[in-house]
Amino acid sequence: MRALLIILRLGIKEIYSLARDPVLMGLIVYTFSVSVYTVADGVETELRDAAIAIVDEDDSVLSHRLRGAFLPPYFKPPVIIGIADIDEVLDSSRFTFVLDIPTKFELGVQRGRLPAIQLNVDATAMSIAGNGAGYITSIVEQEVARFMSRAEPGAAAAANLQIRVKYNPNLEAVWLNAVMEVVNNIIVMAIILSGAAVIREREHGTIEHLLVMPVTAAEIMISKIWANGLVIVIAALLSLQFVVNWGLGVPLRGSITLFAFGAAVFLFSNTALGVMLSTFARSMPQFALLAIPVIVVLQLLSGSLTPLESMPETLQWIMxxxxxxxxxxxxxxxxxxxxxxxxxxxxxxxxxxxxxxxFAMALSRFRIAMGTR
Incomplete structure (x- = not known):
C-alpha cells in the first residue's frame, strides 16, 4: 500500500508538472485536434476530380460512348486533344491520364479482333495514377461490353460479379485516415511525453530531489508511465468523439471502452520505450534526435499507413x-x-x-543512468 500511495502521489505531481508546461499542453491539444482533422480531411488516396484527355482517332459511336463515360466526381470533364499533343500535355502536368482511341477501333471490336487502346499515365502522382488506371480500365471494359450487348442482343455475360463492401461502404479514405491518425498520434505522444518527463526533471534539477527521497526507480518510472498514459488516453478518446465522430462524421462501431483498455496496455510498453530513450539523452534536443528515427520506423512499418502484408516477409517478422x-x-x-x-x-x-x-529494459537503464536502486 505504501508503494501504491507513492506511485499515486508521484503520478499526480507529474500531471501537475505537465499541466504547467504550455508547450507540451499545446502540442497535445494540437496533435489530437487540428492535426487529426487536417490530415484525415486533406489527404485523399481515392480518385477524385482527375484530369483526363482523350485522343479520338476513331470518331465512332463507341468512341463517343467512351468520351461520355468519364464523369464526376471521379473525373473532370474530358478534354479532346490531338495525337501530337500527348507528350506536351503530360510533360506540362496538365493531365494525369491521356486515353488514345485508335482508328477503326469500333470496327475491330465488332469483328472480334481485340484492338488495342492506349492509356498514358503520369505516374508522378503515384496513388492517383494507380487507382485511376484501374478505374479507366474498368470503365472502358464496361462500355465495350455494353456496346457489344446492344449490337448482339443474344449475347450474355459469362458471370455477374456482385461486390459487397463491408465496414466502409463508400470507400471513404477519411474513415481510415481519421482513426489511423489518432493511433499514430498515440504512438508519437507516448514516446515524447514519457521521455520529456524524465528530461524535464533533469533540466529543472528535481530529479536529484526524487533520488534522495525514500522512493525506488521502479516507483518513479511507474508513476510517469501511468500519468502520461492517462493524459494520452483521455486526449485520444476526446479526439475520437469530437474530431473523428462529430467533426469528420466517421462512425465508431466498436466499443470505446475496449479501445481505451487496449490503448492503456499499448501505452504501458510505448511509454517505457520513451523513458528508456530519455536515459540516453541529457537534453530535449538530444532526446528528439533519438526519438524521431524510432517514431518514424514505428509509424511507417506498423501497418497504419501501408498494409503489413505488402512488406517483405523478414520485415513482417521483425515488426x-x-x-x-x-x-x-x-x-x-x-x-x-x-x-x-x-x-x-x-x-x-x-x-x-x-x-x-x-519496462524491464527501461528500468535497468534508468537505474544505471540515475545511479539509484
Missing part, C-alpha cells in the same frame, strides 16, 4: 516485436469491425508481454 504493429491491428478490429475481446485478446497479450520486456 511482430513492435507493440505498435499489434496496436494498429487491435484498433482496426475494435473501431471498424466491432470485434469482441474474445477475438482480439491475443493482440492484448502480445502488447502486454512486449511491454513487460520494455
Amino acid at each position: 511482430q516485436l513492435s507493440p505498435a504493429t499489434h496496436f494498429v491491428r487491435f484498433s482496426q478490429a475494435v473501431i471498424y469491425r466491432d470485434a469482441p475481446i474474445i477475438l482480439i485478446w491475443p493482440e492484448l497479450a502480445i502488447m502486454f508481454g512486449i511491454g513487460c520486456l520494455f
